[in-house]
Amino acid sequence: MKISTFVWIGIVLAGLALLAALLSGTGYRLGFWSFRAGIMVFKYSIYAAILALIVNLFCILRRSDGKIFAVAGAVISLLIVAAGLYWNQRRSVPMIHDITTDTMNPPPFVALLETRRKCLNGADYGGPEVAAAQLKAYPDLKTVELASPIDQAFEKALAAANQMKWEIADANKSDGRIEATATTRLFHFKDDVIVRMKSAGNMTLVDVRSASRVGKSDLGTNARRIRKFLGLL
Numbered sequence: 001m002k003i004s005t006f007v008w009i010g011i012v013l014a015g016l017a018l019l020a021a022l023l024s025g026t027g028y029r030l031g032f033w034s035f036r037a038g039i040m041v042f043k044y045s046i047y048a049a050i051l052a053l054i055v056n057l058f059c060i061l062r063r064s065d066g067k068i069f070a071v072a073g074a075v076i077s078l079l080i081v082a083a084g085l086y087w088n089q090r091r092s093v094p095m096i097h098d099i100t101t102d103t104m105n106p107p108p109f110v111a112l113l114e115t116r117r118k119c120l121n122g123a124d125y126g127g128p129e130v131a132a133a134q135l136k137a138y139p140d141l142k143t144v145e146l147a148s149p150i151d152q153a154f155e156k157a158l159a160a161a162n163q164m165k166w167e168i169a170d171a172n173k174s175d176g177r178i179e180a181t182a183t184t185r186l187f188h189f190k191d192d193v194i195v196r197m198k199s200a201g202n203m204t205l206v207d208v209r210s211a212s213r214v215g216k217s218d219l220g221t222n223a224r225r226i227r228k229f230l231g232l233l
Contacts, residue, residue, distance in 0.1 A: 003066030007059045007073075013052030014073035017080050020045035025186040035214055038187060046084035053077035087219070094133040097121055099222040100209035101141050101230075103131035107196035107209045111170035111179045116192060119213035138223045144230050146204045150176055150197055153204035153233075157195050160232035164225075166193060182210070182225060189214065191222060195229075206233065 116123035176197035
């Protein structure tokens with residue numbers, strides 16, 4: 001099958017965009033570059049995908065030789081551009097990375113304290129400024145009351161944490177505390193989670209804190225994680 005020059009250009013651009021998108025997270029996970037460099041690679045993959053999409057659409061409209069390859073390139077490019085738009089939309093959230101249902105008294109790290117002290121974002125909560133930004137962006141995240149005694153609530157919380165595939169660092173039933181690490185999909189960023197439970201008669205008060213180890217903004221990941229966990233309860 002004869003393929004026109006512009007179709008070849010479109011295919012190559014789409015292939016490079018896809019390769020860059022895949023390598024952006026893989027390179028960080030393998031230690032080839034920092035997470036900031038990985039995000040920059042992902043940005044460039046989106047730019048390449050936009051250019052590839054334009055070229056491939058041009059080839060499709062011109063009915064160039066090898067049109068089927070132009071269609072394939074356009075689809076690949078469109079998927080990467082869509083991922084970029086989704087990622088850009090998530091950037092509209094506030095520049096915070098430590099989210100909790102109790103901003104006045106956030107659950108403290110215990111089992112993961114030394115790990116948090118060694119990471120870029122540390123173990124300490126950001127204080128009133130972070131709390132205010134969270135309240136504005138995620139007003140729904142509050143302490144949850146479970147209609148279960150604390151022993152039952154603890155088992156439910158541990159089951160939910162396992163269902164979310166968190167790496168459990170400590171499950172202390174006597175303290176009513178679960179600490180775990182969650183891993184994001186693309187870049188495999190490590191975020192640490194604390195679930196704190198307090199008895200209130202036949203009820204149990206549940207608070208959750210989820211904090212990223214690196215990055216000024218979590219792109220809303222921690223808030224979504226807390227919502228999903230509480231939804232499972």
